[in-house]
Structures are given as structure tokens and as C-alpha cells.
């Protein structure tokens with residue numbers, strides 16, 4: 182019999198019941214909640230007179246629509262100016278208090294973007310099933326969690342039963358061997374992968390990322406990659422456990438200690454695909470050939486190397502794709518055939534659950550240090566992913582580097598990743614953004630997003646246009 | 655949940671690939687803590703010429719005359735015809751809530767994003783998958799014939815065209831059963847309480863650290 186993939190192992194370990202009709206109940210070890218996708222789930226529980234199955238697996242925090250402005254944040258929840266946002270954040274507080282769920286409140290140490298605070302607190306640990314009402318939950322797969330984004334009905338289902346009704350996915354292996362060149366980061370790797378397989382390439386699959394490039398990558402880099410698995414259509418992206426994953430969790434707030442730690446580590450070491458495991462699909466890329474990537478269109482698969490140019494619709498033979506390119510170029514105000522590095526930027530956003538961890542901020546600061554934001558750039562937002570990242574960055578003096586360069590240093594939250602708060606693009610504005618989605622209107626009505634790495638975003642801020650960070654002078 | 659059995663409805667076209675959840679319901683409307691009322695803001699950025707705000711009366715907003723759902727011939731449509739990878743992007747259930755609130759009961763497309771597809775079933779909305787060429791034909795027929803209606807027959811798993819031609823579709827048994835009966839999935843899972851408790855006590859023996867974490 183063929184060996185098991187990492188996904189098979191995680192699936193088997195969490196299977197409560199396989200039903201004859203093909204659906205299955207799997208057990209959920211960790212559930213992370215935020216203000217946007219939980220209110221209707223809590224309301225459903227109350228209406229049905231149900232209680233959470235287990236309280237100690239749930240952890241909550243507000244992130245999606247809170248302000249990142251220091252003064253507004255300091256004024257507290259009651260002072261959130263937008264009424265609907267205020268109600269949503271207060272509703273989360275009330276629901277967590279009512280049901281007894283541990284919440285890291287808006288200004289509490291520990292608060293942050295769900296996918297940043299979960300790992301850094303050790304709330305998500307290797308081998309767990311992790312769910313959250315947010316599609317980027319795959320982030321936690323970076324250390325071999327089976328992590329899914331779920332909808333609100335499922336949030337309610339997990340709260341009430343500790344299980345998810347689901348179906349087993351197929352296995353996909355994405356292998357990237359070789360060594361990344363200087364200035365090439367995890368973000369560039371994942372954008373290159375999405376450019377290769379497309380936004381639906383991973384639909385129906387659980388992806389495992391393997392190969393030298395991921396073994397060399399830090400846990401934070403792996404989180405950046407797994408975070409964007411959903412942008413390739415896959416609900417789940419994973420990397421096997423190695424020494425780095427184990428070291429990462431040592432001493433984290435909710436990580437086990439003492440004997441239990443040893444027991445956990447022994448189990449975590451088994452979280453690898455067997456050598457003879459069979460995958461339903463395999464994709465291979467050469468890591469040494471990847472250069473910094475920039476998205477030029479309105480879908481994450483519309484990417485090109487910074488050294489390349491914007492595609493011409495007339496070169497595309499597939500009519501649906503050609504139409505897609507034409508529509509994207511019209512929305513983006515760009516012309517096919519022009520160099521990627523000519524794209525101007527009006528604003529820059531460094532943040533989001535993709536790229537707001539300490540390594541991301543260090544990479545951006547290394548570029549910003551001793552330089553100034555170009556006069557043509559209206560705003561550069563640097564938004565740490567969590568209170569802990571913020572504190573760490575400040576202890577390293579990164580905030581001072583950003584401020585000296587003319588950038589805004591903000592409070593943790595999702596911010597301009599989805600523009601539910603005041604951080605947003607104006608119509609027609611181009612933004613070099615470290616977030617994960619460049620859909621029409623994602624960062625503000627009519628806004629034009631270019632997905633890049635933190636170093637590339639900082640370089641664009643300095644140059645005033647997209648530029649190759651490797652050649653910045 | 656509302657049951658779905660046989661539905662006859664007017665077909666409206668959404669002729670673009672990769673329609674994402676932001677396009678289905680823009681994020682400013684996600685601030686609501688309710689499940690209903692999203693219909694007037696379905697496809698907001700395509701449907702109106704101004705920028706929509708939560709709580710606003712949409713009756714007086716300028717409509718985009720180029721957007722098919724605004725054309726009188728598609729008024730009252732309840733079957734949405736779409737292209738590949740429909741519903742990609744976020745996990746927000748507001749997307750199926752908005753489609754449902756607008757009045758759609760079924761969607762027909764060559765493919766869907768996983769989470770969206772799943773979310774539809776939880777809300778009594780039936781996403782049907784047909785091969786690309788079949789979807790193409792439906793687009794053409796719906797464009798030519800004003801008042802083009804389809805019968806979506808879930809018990810028999812067929813879509814019936816005005817010509818009487820029947821198009822069979824696949825659906826997994828569990829989802830079909832839940833839709834037909836309008837079942838509450840939580841109630842169903844809670845019938846497995848013993849299995850869940852049994853799993854927990856086994857798991858606690860082998861992986862005890864999973865059982866006291868967040869405090």
C-alpha cells in the first residue's frame with residue numbers, strides 16, 4: 182500500500198466519522214473568531230438555545246474593521262467613529278463575554294490579525310485542525326496544521342459541535358527546488374506559483390509545499406506562502422514539520438511545556454508525507470529562476486516578473502482570457518506591452534496577514550533605512566500584524582526608520598488589505614501592496630492594487646513607481 | 655434552512671469569469687451583524703454608478719444601464735447563469751446571503767470556488783455545475799429568448815430547458831438530502847454526540863496537550 186501524504190495523516194487523525202454518502206465529520210482543535218464573520222453564528226446559537234461544545238478551543242480578536250490610527254484606537258471601542266464598525270466590534274466583545282470565550286480585545290497585548298496572532302501565541306500548533314471564518318486560514322498550514330477557511334454557518338456548526346462536515350480533498354504537491362536569489366522572498370515564490378497554476382489551479386486540492394526553497398524558508402516565510410494557497414483556489418496549504426517549526430513554538434504562550442512538550446514534539450515529528458506517498462497532481466518550479474513578482478491585473482494570477490512587461494491582450498489566443506486581460510487593463514489604467522517598472526504608485530501598503538510579521542517589517546525597514554519616500558507618493562502605511570509584532574518592531578527601532586523615511590506607523594489590524602476601515606485607496610490610485618488580493622475595489626472603490634513583497638513595496642515607495650528592489654540605488 | 659425541491663425561474667446572465675466575493679457583495683456591507691437585507695447591494699459596484707454605503711436607500715441610486723440585472727427583461731430572475739470559478743476569494747457567507755436575498759435560488763456555472771460552493775448549500779441555494787459548452791449554449795439561448803426560464807428539478811437531478819430537453823447534473827448525496835429536507839446540519843451532527851465524545855476521549859490519551867490550551 183502506498184504511504185500517506187501529510188494531508189492524509191492529518192485527515193485520518195481528525196476523522197470522527199466517515200459517512201456513507203461521502204461526507205465526513207472531522208474534529209476541530211482550534212477555532213479563531215473575529216468580528217466580521219461571527220455575529221450571525223453567535224446569534225444562531227442563541228436562537229437555538231445552544232452552547233459552545235468546548236470553550237477552551239476558541240480564541241477571538243477584532244481585526245478586520247478596527248482603526249489603525251493611534252489616537253482613534255486609544256479612545257477605545259465606544260469611540261469608533263463608524264457606527265456599523267463599532268456595533269460589530271462591540272458585538273464580538275459581548276458575545277465572547279456572554280459565552281465565556283477568550284478574546285484578545287482591541288487594545289490588549291495579543292490582539293492582532295487572526296492569522297498573525299494565532300501562531301505567535303501558540304494558539305495554533307503543528308498537527309492541529311484550525312478553522313476561522315476567513316479564507317486565509319491556510320496560513321496556519323505553514324507548520325503542518327490542517328487549516329481551512331470556513332463560512333459563518335460553519336462557524337456556528339463548529340461552535341456547537343466541535344466538528345466540521347466536509348469531504349476529503351485531493352492531494353497536490355508543489356515542489357520548488359533550487360535556491361532563491363538575493364531580494365527574492367516567500368511572497369515572490371507564492372505569486373510565481375499562482376501565476377503558473379492560476380487562481381483555480383488548486384481548487385479541490387490540499388496543497389503541500391515541498392522542496393529546498395521551503396526547507397530553507399523561515400516559518401514566517403512559509404506562512405506567507407500558505408496564506409495565499411486560497412489565491413490558487415486551494416482551501417488548504419501546508420509545509421511539513423522540521424526543526425524550524427518545533428523551535429518556532431518553544432516558549433509560546435499557549436504551547437505545551439515540560440513533559441507534554443516532549444510528547445507533542447515526538448508527535449509533530451511524524452507530520453511529514455511518507456516517501457512513497459502518492460499525490461494526485463504535482464507541480465514543479467525552479468526556485469533559482471524566480472525573480473521579484475508584481476501583479477498587474479485584477480486577479481492574483483495576473484502577475485509578471487518586475488523585469489518583464491504587461492501582457493498584450495492580442496497575444497492571448499484564448500478568447501475568455503483575452504477578454505479578462507482587456508477588462509483588467511482597462512480597470513487598472515495600464516497599457517499592454519509597457520514595462521512593469523513603469524507602473525506609478527500613489528500609495529503603499531505594508532501589512533496584512535500575508536506580510537505583516539516581524540521579518541516582513543525588517544525587510545521593508547532595510548530598504549527604507551536612510552532613504553525618503555518619493556514626493557509623488559501620497560501615503561505609505563506600515564501596519565504591524567499584531568500588538569506583539571508592533572512591540573517587537575519598536576524595540577528594534579524599526580518604527581523610527583519608517584517614520585524617518587516619511588511613512589506612517591500604525592496600530593495592528595487588517596487595514597488596507599480589505600479597506601473596511603478608513604485606510605483605503607481613492608478611485609484610480611495605484612498601490613504597491615503586500616496584501617493578497619488585487620480584486621477590483623478590494624482596497625477601495627476604483628483602487629488599483631499591485632501585489633508585491635515587503636521589500637518591493639518599500640522600494641516602490643522610495644522610487645515612486647514599481648521598481649526592482651535588487652537594483653535600487 | 656429552507657428546503658429546495660423543484661424550482662422554475664427566469665434566467666439572468668453574469669457573463670464574466672472569476673467573479674469574486676468582493677464583486678458579489680462589497681466589503682462595506684460586511685459590517686452588518688444580520689444575515690438578511692444584502693439583496694439591494696448584490697453586485698453593488700457593477701449595478702450602481704455611485705459608491706454604495708451600508709444603510710442607504712438604494713431606490714434612488716443611479717443604476718448602471720450596461721449591467722444586465724438592471725434590464726427590465728431580467729427583473730425577477732431567480733436562476734443565475736455564470737462563468738468559471740464563480741465566487742472566488744473570501745469565505746464570506748454574505749455572498750450567498752446576498753444572492754439569496756436578491757431572489758436567486760440556483761446558480762449554473764462551469765466551476766465554483768470551494769468555500770463559496772459549500773456556503774451555498776448551507777443557505778438553501780443550489781449551485782449546479784455543467785460543462786463549459788452546455789453553459790455556453792445556455793448563455794446564448796437566454797440572450798436570444800426574452801423570458802427564458804429553466805426548471806431546476808433537484809429530486810431528479812435535471813435542469814429542464816424550455817424545449818423540454820433535460821440536462822442531468824451531479825450533486826453529492828448528503829448535500830442533496832439536506833437541501834431536499836431543509837435540514838439543520840447542526841442538529842444532524844449533534845445526533846453523533848457519542849462518536850464525538852468517543853473521539854475526544856481517545857485523542858486526549860494520545861495528544862493531551864490539545865485539551866488544555868486557551869485560557
Ligand code: SF4
Pocket residue numbers: 244245294295296315317533534535594595598599616617
Ligand atoms: S489581513 Fe486581509 S486577508 Fe488577512 S485576515 Fe485581514 S482581511 Fe483577511
